[in-house]
Amino acid sequence: xxxxxxxxxxxxxxxxxxxxxxxxxxxxxxxxxxxxxxxxxxxxxxxxxxxxxxxxxxxxxxxxxxxxxxxxxxxxxxxxxxxxxxxxxxxxxxxxxxxxxxxxxxxxxxxxxxxxxxxxxxxxxxxxxxxxxxxxxxxxxxxxxxxxxxxxxxxxxxxxxxxxxxxxxxxxxxxxxxxxxxxxxxxxxxxxxxxxxxxxxxxxxxxxxxxxxxxxxxxxxxxxxxxxxxxxxxxxxxxxxxxxxxxxxxxxxxxxxxxxxxxxxxxxxxxxxxxxxxxxxxxxx
Numbered sequence: 001x002x003x004x005x006x007x008x009x010x011x012x013x014x015x016x017x018x019x020x021x022x023x024x025x026x027x028x029x030x031x032x033x034x035x036x037x038x039x040x041x042x043x044x045x046x047x048x049x050x051x052x053x054x055x056x057x058x059x060x061x062x063x064x065x066x067x068x069x070x071x072x073x074x075x076x077x078x079x080x081x082x083x084x085x086x087x088x089x090x091x092x093x094x095x096x097x098x099x100x101x102x103x104x105x106x107x108x109x110x111x112x113x114x115x116x117x118x119x120x121x122x123x124x125x126x127x128x129x130x131x132x133x134x135x136x137x138x139x140x141x142x143x144x145x146x147x148x149x150x151x152x153x154x155x156x157x158x159x160x161x162x163x164x165x166x167x168x169x170x171x172x173x174x175x176x177x178x179x180x181x182x183x184x185x186x187x188x189x190x191x192x193x194x195x196x197x198x199x200x201x202x203x204x205x206x207x208x209x210x211x212x213x214x215x216x217x218x219x220x221x222x223x224x225x226x227x228x229x230x231x232x233x234x235x236x237x238x239x240x241x242x243x244x245x246x247x248x249x250x251x252x253x254x255x256x257x258x259x260x261x262x263x264x265x266x267x268x269x270x271x272x273x274x275x276x277x278x279x280x281x282x283x284x285x
Contacts, residue, residue: 031063082117093133111148115161134173150178187225263275
């Protein structure tokens, strides 16, 4: 499909409980399902490894194109660009390149990447190591067409991937875009996202550091997530009224700023249902 950055895209990560309850079984059936809900985005997760046959990718591409759904992909969760072992960095780079190949075969251009774990290193050293290794990834992607590598904010205290760190990494390449997971940010700040001003601070920082184009077309993950002393614990649904954050203030900021991000709902099992709630909070779609 032709990728269009000119519209707000909202959809789920993976197949929701309601998708299966509708009698559908295969991801290529998401096209008709999401279109019926008024959604226009879908994220395919390669969380535990990249494996997709050409016929399956082609079925997904054709059906998503037919219904106007744009596809993104999540690279394996275990990418770690702070690993001091060069062979392991090559594996992380390989996972990203494999995910990019797969999403292109599905007709998309965006790949979401987990930055790193701090491990035994100091945070300063872990961030510097990740910066060097994202630089190696950038070299591999030099000249790549139709590609957005979306570096994600993470939710555990000892993970590398805070807002300022993601912005730092995204400066390394024109194809590196921020993936602001606001649930994760709320976790590592221990409930720090309470309203519009908190969302604005993050988006304003992206505008200052990365510019309008990357901010306007940023990737967003959103869900309510439980957290404890170590940060992120587990994903929740929009029915939760304890942990947050709330999407409405973010929708208002997106509309006010005229942004057209790619917004993916990661609720626990209800991601399609909650994505519809998210869409309906926007005045400008």
